[in-house]
Every structure is written in C-alpha cells, then in structure tokens.
Amino acid sequence: MADLLEWSKQDKKRMLHVVYRVGDLDRTIKFYTECLGMKLLRQRDIPEEKYANAFLGFGPEESHFVVELTYNYGVTSYDIGDGFGHFAIATQDIYKLVEHIRAKGGNITREPGPVQGGTTVIAFVKDPDGYTFGLIQRPTVHDPFCQVMLRVGDLERSIKFYEKVTIQVSLCFFFFLSYM
Ligand SMILES: C[C@@H](O)C(=O)SC[C@H](NC(=O)CC[C@H](N)C(=O)O)C(=O)NCC(=O)O
Numbered sequence: 001m002a003d004l005l006e007w008s009k010q011d012k013k014r015m016l017h018v019v020y021r022v023g024d025l026d027r028t029i030k031f032y033t034e035c036l037g038m039k040l041l042r043q044r045d046i047p048e049e050k051y052a053n054a055f056l057g058f059g060p061e062e063s064h065f066v067v068e069l070t071y072n073y074g075v076t077s078y079d080i081g082d083g084f085g086h087f088a089i090a091t092q093d094i095y096k097l098v099e100h101i102r103a104k105g106g107n108i109t110r111e112p113g114p115v116q117g118g119t120t121v122i123a124f125v126k127d128p129d130g131y132t133f134g135l136i137q138r139p140t141v142h143d144p145f146c147q148v149m150l151r152v153g154d155l156e157r158s159i160k161f162y163e164k165v166t167i168q169v170s171l172c173f174f175f176f177l178s179y180m
C-alpha cells in the first residue's frame with residue numbers, strides 16, 4: 001500500500017470525469033445538489049448539435065472528479081443496461097445522509113448496513129434516471145466521489161487494459177470492476 005501511496009503522489013494522471021446521458025438536466029441537477037451535496041460547476045448548451053451539458057462534483061474540476069451530464073434535445077429516458085453498476089460516494093454519516101435523501105423524496109433502494117460478506121456500511125440510492133449511487137461510510141476524504149463500478153466479462157483482461165493501455169488506477173479514485 002505504501003508503494004501505491006508513493007506512486008499516486010508521483011503520478012499526476014487522474015480520472016477527470018464521467019459522462020452519461022440524462023432525460024432532464026434540471027431534474028438531475030436538483031437531485032445531485034439537494035440530495036447528494038454536489039455543486040453545479042458549469043453548464044453549456046450546444047443548440048446547433050441539439051444537446052446540453054452540466055458538470056457537477058464535490059469541488060472544482062482542477063482537483064475533483066466530476067460528472068458531465070448530457071441532455072439530448074427531446075430524449076427523456078435511456079436504457080441503462082446491466083453493464084453499469086454504480087457510482088460511489090463516501091460519507092462520514094451514512095444514516096444521516098440516507099435520511100436526508102429520503103426526506104427530499106430520493107429513492108433509497110438498499111438500506112444502510114454492512115455490505116454482504118463484509119463490514120463496510122453501505123447503502124444504495126437511485127437517481128431520477130435510474131443510475132445507482134452507492135453510499136459508503138468512510139472518514140473524511142478529499143473527494144467523496146470515490147468509485148465507478150462497471151461489470152466486465154473478464155476481470156484479468158480488463159485489469160490488463162486499464163493498467164497498461166489507458167489509465168493508471170490511482171488511490172484517490174479507483175474503478176471497481178465487478179465480475180457478474
Ligand atoms: C457500496 C458499493 O461501493 C459496493 O461496491 S457494494 C459491493 C457488492 N457488489 C456486488 O455484489 C457485485 C456483484 C453483483 N452480482 C453485481 O453484479 O452487482 C454489493 O453490491 N453488495 C450488495 C449488498 O447489499 O451488500
């Protein structure tokens with residue numbers, strides 16, 4: 001672990017953002033800011049291409065991972081499929097966050113409690129389009145946005161690709177590849 005800590009200090013590469021499509025930008029911005037505590041960092045509209053973007057995160061893009069929401073004019077819903085697992089957000093008080101989300105009308109799909117087979121306290125909430133956010137009880141972290149879980153068909157093949165070809169897995173942010 002010490003090697004990884006040292007390496008992540010030396011290696012200046014980091015995950016910048018994830019982009020995905022939503023059916024209603026204002027609806028998602030409202031949920032991410034009011035329920036999850038993200039900040040709306042910037043928006044842009046590209047009428048000639050008939051789409052708009054919104055960037056949100058837990059801090060500025062220069063130092064935090066952000067989501068780039070894409071709204072295509074007139075498209076109000078998407079089939080998310082089963083390759084996408086969840087995004088994960090670290091929180092110091094998962095029970096308080098879950099009650100806050102519920103009070104705001106959020107859809108808690110898994111109550112807080114130890115993860116199956118483990119001790120980490122987790123919960124799940126679905127956003128307005130059906131994307132799942134895992135909530136993970138953790139002490140204070142630099143960036144609460146801590147994980148993207150994707151389901152893959154061959155773990156070794158994906159690890160090879162992610163380590164060697166595209167991105168280094170860095171401590172402050174890591175992909176969680178789940179094998180069905
Ligand atoms: C909170 C979040 O970061 C987790 O990773 S929970 C881990 C656990 N993952 C899986 O079970 C993956 C395999 C599953 N078949 C799938 O494809 O999603 C999880 O989701 N546990 C659920 C629980 O209630 O503990």
Ligand SMILES: [Zn+2]
Pocket residue numbers: 086088134147149176
């Ligand atoms: Zn996870």
